[in-house]
Structures are given as structure tokens and as C-alpha cells.
């Protein structure tokens with residue numbers, strides 16, 4: 001960068017109203033630590049569980065104080081003095097102050113939304129950023145929205161010819177009106193064990209493994225706490241494979257990784273609380289399996305219209321060797337121990353380089369869209 005050139009001002013947005021608020025704080029902490037401060041001026045922006053936007057001071061610490069998951073130990077870079085910080089009139093206590101979301105984002109060159117789940121990964125924040133005409137990391141409104149909805153995403157995967165485990169979906173109302181009818185469908189079309197999930201969450205929040213019909217009502221009610229669309233899938237006895245995708249129109253893939261959950265399945269507890277789930281990088285699979293998974297990951301990325309980044313997850317059925325696509329995550333976990341950055345490290349791209357590349361991709365995509373917008 002030329003001497004004296006202004007650094008690119010990057011807003012990192014975290015927290016948020018979803019059930020994945022706590023995970024977002026951990027991801028954001030890792031990104032704030034890794035981001036290249038020679039190139040980027042960083043403006044941390046927190047969103048409380050109630051949806052209030054906080055900037056100035058140290059919004060990460062402020063939100064972490066009421067989080068169920070502790071931040072990683074160690075030092076974090078101090079909040080930088082920026083023009084924006086003083087414009088926000090940060091009180092002397094160092095506390096972040098409430099800001100108007102739209103107002104604050106317009107003072108940024110680019111935004112890295114590190115929000116998992118609804119109101120962040122689902123196209124809502126992306127829509128705000130489009131309106132404000134600010135470039136941002138990751139998928140746009142459409143790609144975010146369809147990827148967040150397991151029903152629509154599966155329908156698109158099927159259209160693309162990607163194998164999906166047998167599944168069905170019902171609304172909360174359908175379940176409440178006719179539980180026997182829904183149970184009969186599950187028995188007939190899927191069998192047991194099966195998995196019940198809310199259509200719109202991640203981090204395994206609201207996901208249950210149902211071993212026999214007696215467990216179905218409890219699982220449906222749990223999922224119904226989070227969404228009005230409920231997905232039921234055949235339980236696959238499978239190894240779990242994940243691939244990281246990076247790029248816009250011509251995305252590249254990382255090596256394939258495998259997760260061996262510490263619990264019966266990869267639930268919230270196994271992901272974030274209990275230690276001991278194993279990440280195998282690269283996954284001990286054949287070259288052919290690896291090629292298949294990577295090729296499927298790119299097709300999935302394109303069919304949902306993702307951009308920038310995504311992690312695509314698969315099941316490798318133990319008995320048959322069948323590979324099923326499970327889901328695509330457009331804002332994958334980004335902690336130091338998350339698969340997305342780990343797979344890139346293993347593919348030769350450091351965490352810092354990865355963050356820089358994602359910001360560049362956001363700027364490139366914005367510039368391209370502007371060229372083609374006709375305005």
C-alpha cells in the first residue's frame with residue numbers, strides 16, 4: 001500500500017438476535033485477532049440479543065459479559081482510535097454506545113458480517129448493506145436467504161441433482177393439528193432413527209435425534225420453538241465431511257475435513273461445550289471421494305448463488321459409501337478451532353490471508369455488480 005494511503009475501513013459485525021449469538025462472538029474474536037491491521041482499520045460493531053447496535057468502546061467485551069460461552073483466553077488487540085470512534089462520541093467509560101445500524105455502516109468501506117443464523121446469515125443484514133451500498137463479505141441477499149432455509153436449500157440441491165438424504169417438512173401448524181398424520185408419514189417415508197430440525201437455524205440449535213416414535217413429539221416441539229418450518233430427515237449412519245469454498249463466480253475448494261463428534265451426533269454441546277470431538281484434516285477418504293465431495297461443494301455453492309465463502313457439509317454413509325449433501329453454511333464458524341479456517345490453513349492459506357482475501361472478494365463483487373447495474 002502506498003505510504004500514507006488511508007487504510008480500508010472494515011466493520012466487523014457480531015452478536016445478533018439469533019440462537020447463535022454466543023458462537024458469533026467467538027468467531028468475531030478470532031477474526032478481530034487475525035485481521036491484518038497494516039491494511040485494515042477495524043471498527044467492531046456488536047448487536048445485542050435484543051437487536052440494538054453498539055459501536056465505539058469495546059462492544060465484543062460488552063456482549064461477552066452476558067454470553068453463555070466464554071471468549072478464548074489471551075490478549076485481544078485494543079480498540080483503535082478512529083475518526084469514526086470519535087464521531088460516535090465514545091463515553092469515557094469505554095462502553096460501546098448505541099448507534100443506528102444504517103447510519104454507522106455507511107461510514108465503512110466494507111463490512112464483515114460475522115452473524116450466524118437468523119437476522120444475519122439469512123439475508124436481512126445483507127439487505128441493509130445493499131440499501132446502504134456498502135460492500136460486504138459473503139453471500140448476497142438471495143444466496144444467504146435460501147441457504148439459511150433448509151427446506152429451500154434442499155429443494156435446490158435436488159434440482160441440481162445432488163443426493164440429499166430422504167426428508168420431509170411440515171409447518172408447526174400442520175404438526176399441531178395432526179400429529180398422528182405427520183408421525184405416520186415419518187414412519188412410512190423415513191423410518192427411525194430420524195432427525196428433526198428447525199428449517200432456519202444452525203449450530204445444531206433445536207436439532208434432535210429421534211430413536212423411536214415416542215420421541216417424535218418432544219423433538220417437534222423443540223424445533224418448533226425456533227421456526228414455523230420443521231424438517232425431518234432419515235438418520236444416516238454416516239461419517240461427516242466438510243469442505244470450505246472461497247471465491248465468487250469461480251470458487252475454489254479446500255481439502256476435505258472430517259468431524260468425529262464426541263457425542264451421539266454433532267450437537268451444540270459437542271460443537272461448543274464438550275471438548276473431544278475430533279477434526280481430521282485431511283479426511284482419511286479416497287482421492288475419488290475427495291474429488292466428488294469437492295465438485296459437489298462447488299455445485300452447491302453455485303446453485304444457491306453463494307459468494308465469497310461457504311462451508312459445505314456432507315454425509316458419507318458407512319455401509320453404502322453414498323455421499324449425501326447435508327447443508328451449506330454461508331457464514332461458517334470462524335473461531336481458531338473452526339473447520340472453515342482450519343481447512344484453508346491445511347490448503348496453504350493462513351487465517352490472516354483468508355480474512356484479507358474475503359475482504360478483497362467483497363470489494364470485487366461490489367465493483368462488478370456496480371459495473372453491471374445499468375445505473
Ligand SMILES: Nc1ncnc2c1ncn2[C@@H]1O[C@H](COP(=O)(O)OP(=O)(O)O)[C@@H](O)[C@H]1O
Nearest residue numbers: 165195201202203204205233234235236265266
Ligand atoms: N439426516 C441425518 N443423519 C445423521 N445425522 C444427522 C442428520 N441430520 C443431522 N445430523 C447430525 O446433526 C448435526 C446437526 O445437523 P445439521 O443439519 O448440520 O444442522 P445445523 O445447521 O444446526 O448444523 C449434524 O452435524 C449431524 O451430526
Ligand SMILES: [Mg+2]
Nearest residue numbers: 203204313327
Ligand atoms: Mg451442520
